[in-house]
Amino acid sequence: MKLWGTLSFYMGKQFLKNVGIILGVLVSIIFLADLIELLRRASGKDNITVFIVLQMVLLRLPDLTQKLLPFIALFGGMLTFFRLSRTNELTVIRATGVSVWQFLLPCLMISLFFGIFVLTVVNPVAATMESYSAQMDAKYFKKRTNLLMISSKDLWLRQVDDSGLSVIHARSAINQGVDLTDVIIFQYDKNEQFTGRIEAERARLRQGYWDLDNVLMTSPDLPGVVKDYMRLETSLTVNQIQESFASPKTLSFWDLPEFIDTLEEAGFSALSHRLYWHSLIAGPVLLLAMVLVAATFSLRATRRGHTGLLVMSGIATGFVFYFFTDIIQALGMSGNLPIPLAAWSPAITITLLGLAMMFHLEDG
Numbered sequence: 001m002k003l004w005g006t007l008s009f010y011m012g013k014q015f016l017k018n019v020g021i022i023l024g025v026l027v028s029i030i031f032l033a034d035l036i037e038l039l040r041r042a043s044g045k046d047n048i049t050v051f052i053v054l055q056m057v058l059l060r061l062p063d064l065t066q067k068l069l070p071f072i073a074l075f076g077g078m079l080t081f082f083r084l085s086r087t088n089e090l091t092v093i094r095a096t097g098v099s100v101w102q103f104l105l106p107c108l109m110i111s112l113f114f115g116i117f118v119l120t121v122v123n124p125v126a127a128t129m130e131s132y133s134a135q136m137d138a139k140y141f142k143k144r145t146n147l148l149m150i151s152s153k154d155l156w157l158r159q160v161d162d163s164g165l166s167v168i169h170a171r172s173a174i175n176q177g178v179d180l181t182d183v184i185i186f187q188y189d190k191n192e193q194f195t196g197r198i199e200a201e202r203a204r205l206r207q208g209y210w211d212l213d214n215v216l217m218t219s220p221d222l223p224g225v226v227k228d229y230m231r232l233e234t235s236l237t238v239n240q241i242q243e244s245f246a247s248p249k250t251l252s253f254w255d256l257p258e259f260i261d262t263l264e265e266a267g268f269s270a271l272s273h274r275l276y277w278h279s280l281i282a283g284p285v286l287l288l289a290m291v292l293v294a295a296t297f298s299l300r301a302t303r304r305g306h307t308g309l310l311v312m313s314g315i316a317t318g319f320v321f322y323f324f325t326d327i328i329q330a331l332g333m334s335g336n337l338p339i340p341l342a343a344w345s346p347a348i349t350i351t352l353l354g355l356a357m358m359f360h361l362e363d364g
Helices: 002-042 050-086 089-095 100-142 238-243 256-265 271-298 307-334 339-363
Strands: 148-150 155-161 164-170 172-174 179-188 194-205 209-218 225-233
Touching: 002 050, 002 100, 050 089, 050 100, 050 271, 050 307, 089 100, 100 271, 164 194, 194 225, 256 271, 271 307, 271 339, 307 339
Parallel strands: none
Antiparallel strands: 148 155, 155 164, 164 179, 172 179, 179 194, 194 209, 209 225
16 A cells, blocks of 8 residues: 555656646747747737737736647656656566556546646636737737627627717627617717617618618707618628627636526527537546557657657647547537537547557557
């Protein structure tokens, strides 16, 4: 029992150390890459200083790091097992009668619990920081803020054109924001002075204008006017409305379910948000699976073995996983796969692959 406790502590320590090394290297690379990209985008813009760019890079770093966690677990596990194999420590451990599953267990449990910690604690912090980064990006680079706000009962749209500003309120949306019901439009001039109000039973977005039915027009200085039909010019498009939703990565794991319900109640699709939420839940299992895959490429490495080939095989597995995940999630977004299946397929597939390879190499 004492041997098992000592061995577990040692394996866990080695695994954490090597994962930390890989984490530091990859985070440094993405920090520099993101910094260079933002500096390129900021060139020629006098209102964007180096301090603003650095602030945005640091705010984006936690979310970018979350995306790399499967690769960090894979490469960290490979580095750990390669080092233990080359120093013959694994040979000594196995000579004492300890099975591969016993000395892998600490690494697997650490990856699983670390994934749960990231999901429940790190993700909310990363989502908040990404939200601030998105606001700064809209302010300094895109020169606009989100066009849409949505709650459990109401929907608000903001449109700016040559004549001024219009704020559109609706009770619900149909067809992804193309049709609005129980509409009220507040109109303002270029100086943001209120100029009038339009009430309509229904508003349909067309190419460059709104079709309004059963309209009541009022203004501060004129009596109300009733119309059966009215056309109101707009610069909004369907794509602009849909792109104005809060990005899934700016919402924490805890807030996503409520936002998904609100989005669907308002008549909009929440496929991307639901897929992202399920992918977050599958994250801890995916980290565990990556450690299993790392073990299959590393435990047989020796001084005379094909270490380079094994390393390349592990890296190739990481890239295959990346493309496989993209394809599966694209199928989920298109509605060709159920969202839970699209989100969980990569984690389950990699786990089964790792288990099968381990059983074949060690017990077969």
